[in-house]
Amino acid sequence: MSKLQTKRLILTLSIIISIAIGIGxxxxxxxQNINLFYTPSxxxxxxxxxxSNILTKNIxxxxxxxxxxxxxxxxxxxxxxxxxxDNKYNIKVVYTGIxxxxxxxxxxxxxxxxxxDKHTFIAQTLLAKHDENYKPPKLKNI
Amino acid sequence: xxxxxxxxxLILSSVFAFLQITLPYxxxxxxxxxxxxxxxxxxxxxxxxxxxxxxxxxxxxxxVLYVAKNSxxxxxxxxxxxxxxxxxxxxxxxxxxxxQIWFFIAKDKGYSFxxxxxxxxxxxxxxxxxxxxxxxxxxxxxxxxxxxxxxxxFVIHPPLLYLGYVxxxxxxxxxxxxxxxxxxxxxxxxxxxxxxxxxxxxxTIGSFWAYYELxxxxxxxxxxxxxxxxxxxxxxxxxxxxxxxxxxKNILIKSSYLLIIYxxxxxxxxTFLVRSGVLNSVHAFxxxxxxxxxxxxVTLLIVAIGYVKFFKLTIASKKDKLKLSxxxxxxxxxxxxxxxxxxxxxxxxxxxxxxxxxxxxxxxxGPGYFNTVLIPIFIPLLILLGISPNFNKxxxxxxxxxxxxxxxxxxxxxxSIFINILIYKIFDEIYLSIFIATFAFIWILVNLFYDIVIxxxxxKYSFVLKYLSFYIAHLGVAIxxxxxxxxxxxxxxxxxxxxxxxxxxxxxxxFILDKIxxxxxxxxxxxxxxxxxxxxxxxxxxxxYPEKRFxxxxxxxxxxxxxxxxxxxxxxxxxxxxxxxxxxxxxxxITLRVKIMxxxxxxxxxxxxxxxxxxxSFVRLRKS
Numbered sequence: 129m130s131k132l133q134t135k136r137l138i139l140t141l142s143i144i145i146s147i148a149i150g151i152g153x154x155x156x157x158x159x160q161n162i163n164l165f166y167t168p169s170x171x172x173x174x175x176x177x178x179x180s181n182i183l184t185k186n187i188x189x190x191x192x193x194x195x196x197x198x199x200x201x202x203x204x205x206x207x208x209x210x211x212x213x214d215n216k217y218n219i220k221v222v223y224t225g226i227x228x229x230x231x232x233x234x235x236x237x238x239x240x241x242x243x244x245d246k247h248t249f250i251a252q253t254l255l256a257k258h259d260e261n262y263k264p265p266k267l268k269n270i
Numbered sequence: 271x272x273x274x275x276x277x278x279x280l281i282l283s284s285v286f287a288f289l290q291i292t293l294p295y296x297x298x299x300x301x302x303x304x305x306x307x308x309x310x311x312x313x314x315x316x317x318x319x320x321x322x323x324x325x326x327x328x329x330x331x332x333x334v335l336y337v338a339k340n341s342x343x344x345x346x347x348x349x350x351x352x353x354x355x356x357x358x359x360x361x362x363x364x365x366x367x368x369x370q371i372w373f374f375i376a377k378d379k380g381y382s383f384x385x386x387x388x389x390x391x392x393x394x395x396x397x398x399x400x401x402x403x404x405x406x407x408x409x410x411x412x413x414x415x416x417x418x419x420x421x422x423x424f425v426i427h428p429p430l431l432y433l434g435y436v437x438x439x440x441x442x443x444x445x446x447x448x449x450x451x452x453x454x455x456x457x458x459x460x461x462x463x464x465x466x467x468x469x470x471x472x473x474t475i476g477s478f479w480a481y482y483e484l485x486x487x488x489x490x491x492x493x494x495x496x497x498x499x500x501x502x503x504x505x506x507x508x509x510x511x512x513x514x515x516x517x518x519k520n521i522l523i524k525s526s527y528l529l530i531i532y533x534x535x536x537x538x539x540x541t542f543l544v545r546s547g548v549l550n551s552v553h554a555f556x557x558x559x560x561x562x563x564x565x566x567x568v569t570l571l572i573v574a575i576g577y578v579k580f581f582k583l584t585i586a587s588k589k590d591k592l593k594l595s596x597x598x599x600x601x602x603x604x605x606x607x608x609x610x611x612x613x614x615x616x617x618x619x620x621x622x623x624x625x626x627x628x629x630x631x632x633x634x635x636g637p638g639y640f641n642t643v644l645i646p647i648f649i650p651l652l653i654l655l656g657i658s659p660n661f662n663k664x665x666x667x668x669x670x671x672x673x674x675x676x677x678x679x680x681x682x683x684x685x686s687i688f689i690n691i692l693i694y695k696i697f698d699e700i701y702l703s704i705f706i707a708t709f710a711f712i713w714i715l716v717n718l719f720y721d722i723v724i725x726x727x728x729x730k731y732s733f734v735l736k737y738l739s740f741y742i743a744h745l746g747v748a749i750x751x752x753x754x755x756x757x758x759x760x761x762x763x764x765x766x767x768x769x770x771x772x773x774x775x776x777x778x779x780x781f782i783l784d785k786i787x788x789x790x791x792x793x794x795x796x797x798x799x800x801x802x803x804x805x806x807x808x809x810x811x812x813x814x815y816p817e818k819r820f821x822x823x824x825x826x827x828x829x830x831x832x833x834x835x836x837x838x839x840x841x842x843x844x845x846x847x848x849x850x851x852x853x854x855x856x857x858x859x860i861t862l863r864v865k866i867m868x869x870x871x872x873x874x875x876x877x878x879x880x881x882x883x884x885x886x887s888f889v890r891l892r893k894s
Binding site for chain 2: 160
């Protein structure tokens with residue numbers, strides 16, 4: 129190979145490699161930052177086989193707030209407890225913080241956080257920023 | 271009757287658009303004057319139908335479904351009018367109306383305009399007719415305009431954003447006339463700069479609106495709807511810079527062409543994202559999958575047609591074709607990095623959508639992705655932005671320029687160390703990210719001011735005037751950058767429960783819940799918390815009034831935050847629950863989110879700077 133050819137080869141290879149590394153980093157970061165969305169049934173049905181995934185990772189839990197299940201600690205009213213359902217299974221959600229405006233019994237809610245054990249979900253954030261008739265696509269049929 | 275006339279005008283316009291497209295094929299010798307008359311009628315038709323819809327809104331004609339859904343008798347006049355663009359049908363009509371401005375100006379730039387108008391008119395008539403009637407059981411009162419939208423920020427945010435979008439539609443139409451592409455570059459540059467300015471201002475105001483109206487105190491959430499406006503902005507910024515090289519040297523024309531295709535395609539695609547209902551979004555106020563599919567098809571069509579013309583685009587080669595100066599190389603790098611950023615945002619926005627469509631899993635992509643991937647790209651971009659003033663003039667010797675840049679670098683470094691010590695004294699904490707951000711800020715500032723001062727000393731006033739928009743826009747970027755870094759890193763925040771008389775402390779401030787009042791307005795009921803604030807450092811007292819509103823028409827709760835803001839610091843109070851004893855207003859408690867955010871106003875101030883720069887640049891282009 130002539131000098132020019134070698135130079136071009138090195139240039140092309142380095143461009144390809146850097147693009148590959150770039151895309152690799154991109155996809156890796158993407159994977160690290162996705163939140164999986166589950167309904168209560170999906171959590172409970174997959175709990176045994178997908179144990180580590182569900183317990184360690186941040187997930188989004190979507191469901192309907194069970195009417196009458198909302199309990200607020202009167203002493204410190206930032207602590208809330210309620211159940212979400214997809215009409216098959218219920219999961220208890222524990223949340224400390226300010227409830228969003230659109231939080232209502234019998235309406236859809238998406239909670240972001242972690243499963244503590246099989247029946248309790250610790251929510252860091254409650255997402256209810258959509259309009260009031262919004263339902264996550266998976267819960268459309270309820 | 272009036273409702274049918276409104277629709278009739280739309281159909282009339284669509285017929286005239288159709289004639290504009292077909293006549294030149296039927297009769298090769300068709301008169302240009304005739305076509306222009308057809309265009310005028312079409313534009314007038316759209317204007318009339320918009321006026322009729324406005325009239326229906328102002329007079330609260332609830333026999334029109336769209337009015338009944340989005341307006342209410344008790345709304346203030348201004349919101350009655352603005353409810354017009356409160357949902358999909360009206361927004362698209364507004365979009366189309368604004369497009370007519372450019373159509374009127376660039377009437378003779380080929381028939382792509384007519385095609386785009388025709389496609390949009392078909393969309394409105396078949397899929398999103400704002401004049402659809404209710405014939406049975408006409409409601410006495412309408413549902414309500416979404417309370418979140420009953421706000422001044424909302425009154426101006428969509429029209430500004432659309433003024434930006436339609437500019438890219440217009441540029442696309444002009445560019446499709448590929449034989450005259452180079453001749454039309456000047457017009458394209460004018461339309462681009464003003465549209466880009468409006469897009470910037472629209473995004474800025476949207477971000478400010480989200481900050482005080484959505485009640486969580488954030489200014490950007492990497493929400494699909496926000497991304498939908500950010501992607502065309504990134505590409506528009508790349509285009510703005512690329513056009514500078516195009517005009518000077520007649521090179522890199524094709525890259526501008528591609529940027530034009532994608533900025534328009536992405537702005538239509540953004541509308542698809544918002545309206546299709548596939549994504550869970552903060553701002554998706556109305557959605558319908560059928561419309562989504564139509565808009566997706568339109569997007570794909572735009573890209574396809576754009577590419578067909580792209581391959582036909584030939585550019586007469588010139589001798590200086592490959593002689594790139596350092597300035598050109600910097601501009602190319604800038605366009606490249608901005609385009610990469612836009613692709614990254616697109617990937618993050620589309621990824622959940624693709625998985626959802628193929629039913630693999632439902633996921634959302636968190637802000638972490640965008641921050642981690644984009645920051646390493648924005649840092650070199652800011653460094654480039656910083657050194658750019660040094661290359662506005664032809665370089666005499668390489669050695670001099672190295673010396674100059676290293677001197678400027680050292681100066682910036684020393685100043686930023688000093689500034690960081692100052693920040694540490696004030697906030698008691700310092701972060702690496704703050705150091706990087708303040709350094710970038712100082713670096714941009716030092717380079718800009720050095721250049722301005724040197725030119726002023728040498729009495730090159732016309733040069734400074736020529737580059738005025740350059741200085742102001744880049745200053746704007748630096749200001750926004752500082753605002754983002756400082757307000758994110760030094761935010762103080764707490765959620766508390768307060769009974770009447772209770773107090774809480776945050777930063778140098780003490781907050782006391784004095785009383786809770788009920789207020790009743792024409793279309794909402796409100797509970798207002800009177801909060802006494804004591805500034806311990808300066809020993810000043812003042813009061814803040816966060817509200818919780820209930821809109822009975824739409825059965826919606828709304829948090830009206832209280833802001834005490836200065837340019838350097840915002841105090842932000844948002845109410846959670848307000849519980850009062852029905853018999854005794856002196857017994858009760860609230861939950862309250864208290865936030866103190868330094869420099870947060872800088873974020874929007876920078877946006878305003880960029881807008882002003884775009885205006886100046888537009889005026890200069892018109893003069894020359």
